[in-house]
Amino acid sequence: MKRRWPAKSTLGYTAVIVGCFALGMLAGFTSFANEVDSAMYDWMFRLNPPQAASTQSIVLMIDDPTLKDLGGIRSLRSILAKALSRISTVQPKLVAIDVILTDPGDPSEDERLENALKATPNVILATDFSNDAWEDPIPGLRRWAVAVGTTLADEKSLDGVTRQIPLEEAERRERHWALSLEAFRVARGVTRILETPDDLQLGSTVIPARRKDNRPLRIRYLRDRSPALSLKDLLAQRDVIPTVSLKDLLAQPELVEGFRGKAVFVGVYSNTAARDHVVTPWGGHMAGVEVNAQAFETLQRGIFYVDSRNDTMLAFCIAVAVCAGLLFAVTGGWITYGLAALLLLAAHTVPFLFFHRGIVFPYFAPLSSAWLTVAGAAIYQHFVVRRQLFKSEDQRTRYRQAIHFVTHEMRTPLTAIQGSSELIGRYNLNDDKRKQIAQMINSESKRLARMIQTFLDIERLTDGQIELKREPFDLKEVVNSCLDRACPIAERKHIALHVDGGLEGSVRGDRELLEYAIYNLLTNAVKYSSSDTEVLISTRPGGDQVRLSVRDQGMGMEPKELKKIFQKFYRTKRAEASGEQGSGIGLSLVDQIVQHHKGNMEVTSVPGEGSCFTMVLPAFSPVKVKEEAGSLMPSRDR
Ligand code: ADP
Numbered sequence: 281m282k283r284r285w286p287a288k289s290t291l292g293y294t295a296v297i298v299g300c301f302a303l304g305m306l307a308g309f310t311s312f313a314n315e316v317d318s319a320m321y322d323w324m325f326r327l328n329p330p331q332a333a334s335t336q337s338i339v340l341m342i343d344d345p346t347l348k349d350l351g352g353i354r355s356l357r358s359i360l361a362k363a364l365s366r367i368s369t370v371q372p373k374l375v376a377i378d379v380i381l382t383d384p385g386d387p388s389e390d391e392r393l394e395n396a397l398k399a400t401p402n403v404i405l406a407t408d409f410s411n412d413a414w415e416d417p418i419p420g421l422r423r424w425a426v427a428v429g430t431t432l433a434d435e436k437s438l439d440g441v442t443r444q445i446p447l448e449e450a451e452r453r454e455r456h457w458a459l460s461l462e463a464f465r466v467a468r469g470v471t472r473i474l475e476t477p478d479d480l481q482l483g484s485t486v487i488p489a490r491r492k493d494n495r496p497l498r499i500r501y502l503r504d505r506s507p508a509l510s511l512k513d514l515l516a517q518r519d520v521i522p523t524v525s526l527k528d529l530l531a532q533p534e535l536v537e538g539f540r541g542k543a544v545f546v547g548v549y550s551n552t553a554a555r556d557h558v559v560t561p562w563g564g565h566m567a568g569v570e571v572n573a574q575a576f577e578t579l580q581r582g583i584f585y586v587d588s589r590n591d592t593m594l595a596f597c598i599a600v601a602v603c604a605g606l607l608f609a610v611t612g613g614w615i616t617y618g619l620a621a622l623l624l625l626a627a628h629t630v631p632f633l634f635f636h637r638g639i640v641f642p643y644f645a646p647l648s649s650a651w652l653t654v655a656g657a658a659i660y661q662h663f664v665v666r667r668q669l670f671k672s673e674d675q676r677t678r679y680r681q682a683i684h685f686v687t688h689e690m691r692t693p694l695t696a697i698q699g700s701s702e703l704i705g706r707y708n709l710n711d712d713k714r715k716q717i718a719q720m721i722n723s724e725s726k727r728l729a730r731m732i733q734t735f736l737d738i739e740r741l742t743d744g745q746i747e748l749k750r751e752p753f754d755l756k757e758v759v760n761s762c763l764d765r766a767c768p769i770a771e772r773k774h775i776a777l778h779v780d781g782g783l784e785g786s787v788r789g790d791r792e793l794l795e796y797a798i799y800n801l802l803t804n805a806v807k808y809s810s811s812d813t814e815v816l817i818s819t820r821p822g823g824d825q826v827r828l829s830v831r832d833q834g835m836g837m838e839p840k841e842l843k844k845i846f847q848k849f850y851r852t853k854r855a856e857a858s859g860e861q862g863s864g865i866g867l868s869l870v871d872q873i874v875q876h877h878k879g880n881m882e883v884t885s886v887p888g889e890g891s892c893f894t895m896v897l898p899a900f901s902p903v904k905v906k907e908e909a910g911s912l913m914p915s916r917d918r
Contacts, residue, residue: 289664289665293660296660297653305649307649307652308645309645313645317644320631320643326563334519335580337542338521339522339570340363340529340545342547344551346527347548350526357389357393360396366533367544369536373541375544376463379406380406381418382416383418384418394424402466403424403426406430407430408431429458430449432446433445442560443499447494463545463572487584488584499575501562501574502519502520502577521577524539547568547569586638586640597645597649604623608658608661623654624654684865693724693728697721697725700724738876751788752900753788759798759819759828761795763779765799775811775812778815780817785826785899786826787900796869796870798830806832808834808891809833813890814832816830823899827894833890834891835855835858836890837852837883837891838887846881851864870895879896880896
C-alpha cells in the first residue's frame with residue numbers, strides 16, 4: 281500500500297523533529313550535561329592510556345618528612361638551595377621550581393638561594409596572578425632564572441578535576457606562559473614561541489591551543505606514580521614520571537644520578553594542605569608540581585587531544601536528527617526500530633571513535649538530541665499517524681454500517697414497491713385498485729426517502745457537518761403523526777395503541793428526526809409484543825423537562841441486555857428468537873437523536889412483562905424564550 285504523506289502532517293512532523301533537536305541541543309548546555317561530558321571524558325581517557333614511551337622529567341618533592349627534617353616551611357628557601365646544590369652536580373636539563381618566591385625572606389636565606397640559583401643552569405621560576413597582582417619572584421632571584429611561568433590549574437572545571445591547564449595567562453598588561461610550556465621551550469632550546477589564534481609553535485612542535493580560552497592544553501596524564509624508588513628503579517622507569525622526596529635524595533646520594541639530563545620539577549607537597557592536591561581523570565590525587573611535569577610530558581610527546589569544532593558537532597547532531605526523521609517517515613515496523621537502535625548506537629559510539637583519534641567530542645548534546653529526535657519521531661508516528669489510520673478505519677466501519685442499514689431497513693419498503701409494480705404490470709386492474717397501489721408505491725417511496733434522509737442527517741450530525749434544526753413544535757402533533765403511521769401495523773397484530781392524557785409539552789429541535797425516533801419506539805413496542813396486548817404512549821411535562829414514554833406489555837429484556845440495546849446492531853436473544861425482522865440499528869439512532877437534542881433515554885423492563893422507553897428532552901417554553909430575547913433588547917431608559 282502506498283503511504284500517503286500530506287503536506288500538513290509533513291510540516292507537523294518536521295516541527296516535532298526540529299523541536300526535539302533544539303531541546304536536545306539546549307540540554308547540552310546544562311550543568312548536568314557538563315557533568316556527564318566530564319565523566320565520559322574521564323572514562324574514555326582511562327580507556328585510551330598514552331602509549332608507553334620514556335619520560336624526560338622527574339619530580340623532586342619537598343614533602344612533609346623533608347620539611348620536618350629541614351626546619352619546616354619557614355626554611356623553604358634554604359631547603360630549595362640545598363636541593364639545587366645537590367642536583368646541579370649532575371647537570372639536569374632544566375629545573376622548574378613550582379614555589380612562589382614573591383616576598384622578601386630572611387636575607388641570609390635569600391642569599392643562599394640566590395647563590396644556588398646562580399650555580400644551576402636553566403632554572404625556571406613560578407608566578408601566579410592572585411589578589412589582582414602578579415606574584416613574580418623577587419628581583420634578586422628572578423635575575424638567575426631563564427624564564428618565569430604560571431602554575432594555574434583547571435579553573436573552569438566544575439567538578440574539581442584538572443583535565444586541562446591554561447598555557448597562557450595575560451593580566452594587567454603582563455603575559456606569562458605556563459611553567460610547563462616554558463620548561464618545554466627551554467628543553468627544546470627554542471627562544472621564541474610562535475603564536476597563531478589557534479595554536480602555538482615551538483620548533484617543529486605545533487600545539488593546538490586556542491587563544492580564545494587562554495590556550496587550554498588537555499593533559500595526557502601518565503599512569504599514577506610508583507611508590508618509593510631505588511636508583512635502579514629510577515633509571516629504568518618508563519611511562520611514569522619518577523618522584524623523589526628530597527629527604528630520600530639527601531639520605532641516598534646515589535639517587536642524584538636519576539636527575540642527570542632530566543627536566544626537574546621541584547615543588548612542595550603537604551599531605552595536610554588541601555590546595556596542594558589535584559584530582560586527575562585517573563581518579564587519584566596528585567601534587568600541583570606533578571601536574572606541571574605531566575603537562576611537560578604531554579608537550580614533549582607531541583600527541584594532543586583537541587576539542588572537536590562546534591560546526592562538526594552540530595553537523596553530526598543534525599545528521600542524526602535528519603536520519604531519525606527520515607527513518608520513521610519512510611520505513612515501517614520492526615525495521616524502523618532496528619535502524620533507530622543502530623542510529624542511537626552510532627550516536628553513542630562516535631564520541632569514542634573521535635576520542636580514540638585524539639578529538640574530544642561532547643557526549644551529552646549529540647546523545648540527547650539523538651534520543652529526543654528518535655523518541656519524538658517514534659511518538660509522532662505512533663500516535664498521530666496511528667490516529668489517522670484509526671480515523672480512516674472508523675470511516676470504513678461507518679461505511680459498512682451504512683450498507684448494513686440499507687440492506688436491512690430498506691428491504692421492506694423496497695419489497696412493497698417491487699411487489700406493487702409487478703401487480704400493475706402483470707394484472708389488468710381496475711382504476712380503484714391501480715390508484716390504491718399507486719398511492720402505496722408513493723407512500724412507501726416517500727418513507728424510503730425519509731429513512732435515507734434521517735440516516736444521512738444523523739451521520740452528518742455526528743460528523744459535525746450540519747447543525748441540528750432548532751424549530752419549536754408540540755409533541756402532540758409529532759406523536760399523532762407517528763400513531764397514524766403505526767396504527768395499521770398494530771391492527772395487524774391486534775395490539776391497541778392508547779394515548780394517556782393530552783400529550784402536552786413542547787420541544788425545540790429537529791422535528792423529522794424526533795418523529796423518526798418516536799416512530800421507532802412505537803413500532804418496536806408493537807414488534808416485540810404479542811397479540812392482544814396494549815401499548816401506551818404518554819407525555820409528562822414538568823419543570824425544564826418533558827418526558828415522553830412508550831410502554832408495552834411485550835417480551836421485555838434482561839437487566840444486562842438493557843445496557844447494550846443502544847449499541848449499533850445489538851439484538852436481544854428473545855428478539856432474535858421471536859422471528860421479528862430487525863437490524864439492531866434503530867435504537868442507536870434514537871439514542872443519538874435524543875443526545876443531539878441534549879436529552880437522554882431511560883429504559884425499564886421486566887422479562888416477559890413488558891418495557892417502558894422514556895425520552896427525556898429539554899422542554900420548550902415560549903415565555904422563557906421571550907424573556908431571554910427581551911433581556912437582550914436595548915432599553916429605552918438607558
Ligand atoms: P431492531 O428492532 O431493528 O432489532 P432496534 O435498535 O430498534 O433494532 O432495537 C434493538 C434491540 O432492542 C431489539 O433487537 C430488541 O432486542 C430490543 N428491543 C427494542 N425495543 C424493545 C421492546 N419494546 N421490547 C423488547 N425488546 C426491545
